[in-house]
Amino acid sequence: MKKRILLIDDSKTQLNTLKLLLAKAGHEVYTANDGLEGYQIASCIKPDLIVSDIIMPNINGYQLCRLLKGEEATKNIPVILLTILNKKLDKFWGMRAGADAYLNKDLGFDALVAQINAIAEKTPSLPSPDEDDIQQCIIENSGIQQKIHDILDQALIESTIANEFRNLSEFITKEKVITEGIFSIISSIIDFNAAGVFFNNRDDKKIKNLNIVFSDIVFTESLPKEIEQDFFTNFFSGMDIKNGELLISNKLFEDINLNSEVKPVKIKTIDCLKSKIIVPIVYDNQVLGGIALYHTDENKFNPSTKLFNIILNELKLLMRVKWLYSETQFLAITDELTTLYNRRFFQQTIEREFSRAKRYGNPLSLAIIDIDHFKNVNDSYGHQLGDKVLEEISKLIKNYLRKTDYVARYGGEEIAAIFPETELNAAVIPLERLQKSIKELKFFHEGKHISVTVSIGVSSVNEETKDSKELIENADKALYRAKNAGRDKIEVFKVEQKAANRK
Numbered sequence: 001m002k003k004r005i006l007l008i009d010d011s012k013t014q015l016n017t018l019k020l021l022l023a024k025a026g027h028e029v030y031t032a033n034d035g036l037e038g039y040q041i042a043s044c045i046k047p048d049l050i051v052s053d054i055i056m057p058n059i060n061g062y063q064l065c066r067l068l069k070g071e072e073a074t075k076n077i078p079v080i081l082l083t084i085l086n087k088k089l090d091k092f093w094g095m096r097a098g099a100d101a102y103l104n105k106d107l108g109f110d111a112l113v114a115q116i117n118a119i120a121e122k123t124p125s126l127p128s129p130d131e132d133d134i135q136q137c138i139i140e141n142s143g144i145q146q147k148i149h150d151i152l153d154q155a156l157i158e159s160t161i162a163n164e165f166r167n168l169s170e171f172i173t174k175e176k177v178i179t180e181g182i183f184s185i186i187s188s189i190i191d192f193n194a195a196g197v198f199f200n201n202r203d204d205k206k207i208k209n210l211n212i213v214f215s216d217i218v219f220t221e222s223l224p225k226e227i228e229q230d231f232f233t234n235f236f237s238g239m240d241i242k243n244g245e246l247l248i249s250n251k252l253f254e255d256i257n258l259n260s261e262v263k264p265v266k267i268k269t270i271d272c273l274k275s276k277i278i279v280p281i282v283y284d285n286q287v288l289g290g291i292a293l294y295h296t297d298e299n300k301f302n303p304s305t306k307l308f309n310i311i312l313n314e315l316k317l318l319m320r321v322k323w324l325y326s327e328t329q330f331l332a333i334t335d336e337l338t339t340l341y342n343r344r345f346f347q348q349t350i351e352r353e354f355s356r357a358k359r360y361g362n363p364l365s366l367a368i369i370d371i372d373h374f375k376n377v378n379d380s381y382g383h384q385l386g387d388k389v390l391e392e393i394s395k396l397i398k399n400y401l402r403k404t405d406y407v408a409r410y411g412g413e414e415i416a417a418i419f420p421e422t423e424l425n426a427a428v429i430p431l432e433r434l435q436k437s438i439k440e441l442k443f444f445h446e447g448k449h450i451s452v453t454v455s456i457g458v459s460s461v462n463e464e465t466k467d468s469k470e471l472i473e474n475a476d477k478a479l480y481r482a483k484n485a486g487r488d489k490i491e492v493f494k495v496e497q498k499a500a501n502r503k
Contacts, residue, residue, distance in 0.1 A: 021109055083103075195215075216265065281316050424458060
């Protein structure tokens with residue numbers, strides 16, 4: 001099948017020989033003596049196939065290929081690179097430059113033509129342009145050198161932006177530093193009056209921070225909260241942000257705004273910010289974070305630009321690294337089987353919450369949940385069923401308790417639940433519903449139905465509770481009473497019980 005093929009080579013002998021052989025094979029052949037001329041002709045004639053040498057003056061075959069693949073009009077034209085270079089690195093560069101094939105000149109002309117023909121047969125034919133149009137195009141493209149310089153400058157800008165983002169990854173443990181770095185990079189590329197960056201965390205107990213910065217505006221006290229509401233409501237529905245926190249990082253722009261001759265615009269509500277773009281950063285169906293930009297001018301942002309896409313791609317990489325770091329931290333405090341917090345995290349949390357309760361006079365309750373006769377389950381039905389029982393009960397406990405409560409695997413079959421800012425009676429209510437639902441769970445082993453129950457001991461902080469250790473001991477004593485009373489019960493530790501024990 002006849003194809004329009006563009007040959008590019010600075011060797012006239014090789015160029016003319018290949019042209020003769022390909023024309024003899026029935027193709028329409030165009031030629032260029034170097035990469036610049038080849039780029040100009042390719043832009044005008046839109047050939048079905050381009051065959052280019054690599055070692056050429058002005059721009060080499062690798063650079064030519066990158067230029068062609070970077071242009072909308074020529075990016076889909078197959079490119080074959082010819083060379084006498086045979087190192088692995090040469091082939092690597094050829095493929096990374098976007099070449100569709102990489103042929104060695106040492107094959108000989110007949111073998112080269114045979115392979116070019118084979119590739120040409122698989123290449124779809126494009127409409128042939130009019131000859132007059134081609135000549136006009138070549139005349140108009142006389143400033144091709146400047147165009148190439150512009151493309152290379154653009155590539156340098158893109159590479160610099162990417163490097164700026166990637167340099168931030170060394171501060172992955174310092175969210176404030178990363179956030180200010182992101183704001184700094186974006187502000188040097190895009191004009192905005194307000195911007196927000198959010199990093200999600202593998203541990204859903206972590207505070208959801210929306211980092212906000214303002215530029216060239218004077219804003220009311222309520223505006224940051226309006227932006228937070230807008231940010232999470234529009235694109236992050238279902239995400240619990242009740243324990244969220246707004247962090248305003250305006251120091252970055254203070255000096256710029258003070259020295260600026262532009263008078264800041266007064267903004268009363270979010271409605272004054274007429275342009276906005278809010279983009280969730282998602283990878284593998286997991287929300288890693290998000291970015292928001294606002295401006296007082298209409299139609300300020302264009303998310304389809306190449307630079308904006310580079311920013312989003314680099315943000316995705318940075319947020320993936322931060323998410324993986326948070327996941328590593330989460331795994332260090334999580335029990336592998338139940339996915340509940342582990343005992344080490346429980347000890348740290350109960351001490352922190354106890355100190356907070358004592359300092360501010362807030363209530364704090366603790367429950368220890370023990371699976372009744374769990375050893376018999378393991379001995380009679382095997383550890384696999386025992387693990388299944390633990391997993392299902394742990395899942396049920398997490399579903400029944402609030403997201404602000406902490407649930408940890410305290411011991412083998414013991415699970416501890418911390419209820420911050422919760423009175424004793426208020427903690428018992430969900431525990432009673434939980435106990436009933438656990439009894440309704442159905443487990444099966446070899447066709448036999450198995451049910452389990454739990455005993456629960458509950459305690460709370462009072463004036464006499466000296467430390468978190470005593471709070472745990474009190475819950476443990478209440479659990480012991482529940483077991484002695486026949487199991488499948490909830491017992492609470494009361495101050496009068498403590499006095500009775502002393503007597």
